[in-house]
Amino acid sequence: MAKKVEVKDLLEAGVHFGHLTRKWNPNxxxxxxxERNGIHVINLYKTVAKMEEANEALKKIAASGRKILFVATKKQAKDIVAEKVANVNMPYITERWPGGMLTNFVTIRKAVKKMASIDRMKKDGTFLTLSKKERLQVDRLRAKLEKNLGSISEMxxxxxxxxxxxxxxxxxxxxEAQKLNIPIFAMVDTNSDPRDVDFLIPxxxxxxxSIDIIMTQVTNAIAEGLAERKSEKQSKDEGDAEDVEETTNTVVDDMEDETLDEKVPKVKIEKPAVAKFKKDVEEPNEEKAEKVEAPKKSKAKADKGDDDLTKIEGVGPKAAEALINAGLDTFEKVSKAEPYAIKEILTEASSRMAHLDPTSWPKQAKMAADGKWDELKEWQDQVKGGVE
Incomplete structure (x- = not known):
């Protein structure tokens, strides 16, 4: 558990200094x-409270496996953000924000793939077949792409x-984030409008x-979320392995206790024996069939994972909350719902979600319900914002 920041630490870092009173935003x-000497002073106790709230939300997002994009292009912030965020393996933009970075994500991905194609040219020798002028142009293009988009190459x-x-x-x-209903976290000064942000840190x-101490707390919370995700995944894998081993041992013990010569032809059964046992045994009794079927059901359930609706492309935390409140709390239920019905649920929940297009959500939910995660991820990578 990371050490919680104290008001004294924030005070020493100058987090409380706002803008001139004449530049303030009344919100x-x-x-x-x-107000002192014509400058507004921020209430650090509220800063601590809001920071804890934001960190908890960021921790949950990181634990769910989703990426958090950091944006800081001002001179005094770019180096700090790049250093801190790189430690938790999250994407960041510290140069000019490319217009359409989110709303036209498909085009941005093409630019990122261009970098990969240039790297392949250099590896397979194609780059050396170009003229000196062409090589220089390609190198300049690669450097420009790396400077602007290198940090989001894995997003x-x-x-x-x-x-x-x-x-x-x-x-x-x-x-752009508001248009796509992506949750916004931000450091907000006294000259900014807090209504544009979902989780603000005054x-x-x-x-x-000031930026350094806030970013340290934020990245520590993200690191905790990633650590939790890793430990849960390990414990889940270990639990599945133990279930399979225990079931296998039970089947083998039952076989040793009975006379198999009369009921079952002699077959060689190796661990894990669940699937093979069902195939080789010609006339299993009902008790054995139940013992063999039980682990299969639990394994299928484990493959599907938790019904986290945000894994559907286009569904943010607020949209997921609206669907759950309407009774669509599982992938299976969403897969059977009509897109127009989902649209009505979102519109009634919030006018900010009226622009969302849920046409593909049942299709994605069906893949998730069937445990086809690789197929779902491949589909999401090829489709812009979950809209076909």
Whole structure:
């Protein structure tokens, strides 16, 4: 468990310094403690509370396996964000925000694949067959792509959340995330509008020390979520292995206790023997059949995993909550629902979700319900935002 930040630490880092009073946004009034020398002072107790709330949400998103995209293009933030975020293997944008990064994600992915194709040219020798001028042009293109998009080369689908440093500067990124209903986390200063953000952290977004301490807490929370995901996966795999081994031992013990010469032809049974035992035994009794079937059902259930509706491309945390409240709390139920019915549920839940297109959600839910995760991921990688 990471050490919780204290108000004293935030005070020393200058997190409480806001902007000039004449530049303030009135919507930030609840988070302002006082005014001194023409500058607003942020209430650090509320900063700590909001930070804990945001960290808990980021931890859950990281534990679910979704990526969190960090955006910080201002000079005093880019190096800090790149260093901290790289440690938790999350994508980040620290150069110019490419327009359509989220809303036109398919085109951005093509640019990323262009980098991979250039790298293949250099490996297979094709690059050396080009003229000197062409090689120079290709190298310049590769360097430009690496500078702008290198950090998102492994982001094969839309992120599960967006973390922004200075929403005023990154307003285009915020608008794109809002359009796609992607949760927005942000460091919000006294000159910004907190209504644009789902999880805000009232703080000084101009000082490097302030950005450093906030990013440290945020990345620590993400690291905890990733560690939890890893441990849960390991324990799940171990549990499945133990179930198979226990069932196999039970089947073998039962076979040794009975006289198999009369009921079953002599066959060589090796562990794990569940599937082979059913195939080789010609006349199994009902008790044995039940013992063989039981682990198969539990294994099928394990393959499907938890019904986390956010694994459907286009379904964010808020949309998933709306579906669950409407009774569509499993992949199987969503797969049987009509797209127009899902659309009505989303529209009634929030006007901000009225633009979502759930046409492909039943199809994706069907693949998830059947445990076809590889097929689902391949489909999502080829389709923009879950809309065919």
């Amino acid at each position: 930030m009034a609840p988070y302002i403690y006082m 094969t689908r839309l992120p599960g959340a967006l973390f922004v440093v200075d929403t005023m500067r990154e307003h285009i990124a915020v608008k 703080s000084n977004d101009d000082a490097s020390k």
